[in-house]
Amino acid sequence: MARNLMSDDEWAFFEGFIRAARHPNGRKPTDHRLVLDGIFWVARTGAPWRDLPEEFGKWSSVYRQFRRWTLAGLWEDILDVLNHAKLAPDKLQMIDSTVIRAHHHAAGAKGGLRKRLLAVQEVGSRPKSISALTALASR
Numbered sequence: 001m002a003r004n005l006m007s008d009d010e011w012a013f014f015e016g017f018i019r020a021a022r023h024p025n026g027r028k029p030t031d032h033r034l035v036l037d038g039i040f041w042v043a044r045t046g047a048p049w050r051d052l053p054e055e056f057g058k059w060s061s062v063y064r065q066f067r068r069w070t071l072a073g074l075w076e077d078i079l080d081v082l083n084h085a086k087l088a089p090d091k092l093q094m095i096d097s098t099v100i101r102a103h104h105h106a107a108g109a110k111g112g113l114r115k116r117l118l119a120v121q122e123v124g125s126r127p128k129s130i131s132a133l134t135a136l137a138s139r
Contacts, residue, residue, distance in 0.1 A: 015033075021068075030065070034056055035062050037056060
């Protein structure tokens with residue numbers, strides 16, 4: 001079994017949110033604790049969903065449940081309760097790297113990369129004939 005699975009106290013905290021977000025469709029509920037452990041494993045390691053260990057279940061099922069909970073607003077509800085309970089320091093912030101953008105100047109000036117590539121090619125290429133060598137020497 002994977003290490004660092006959530007404790008009973010942690011599960012007791014999350015269980016209420018999960019039961020509230022559950023859609024009553026008549027199906028037998030899956031082991032939501034194991035699914036949540038799988039989601040936390042992916043978040044903690046940064047691994048792709050397909051690399052989720054088999055012990056958490058099929059990666060596609062875990063991802064599908066993660067997506068359902070996301071659309072139901074489960075994660076926002078949990079973060080709101082944690083924020084209002086003051087369980088996390090005020091200085092703690094989460095950064096989503098998908099919205100961090102470099103300044104437009106970081107991409108290079110207009111034509112700058114092309115000019116640099118051409119210069120590198122010119123310096124790195126050998127003359128192919130005596131006349132080309134003579135032309136380079138006369139510069």
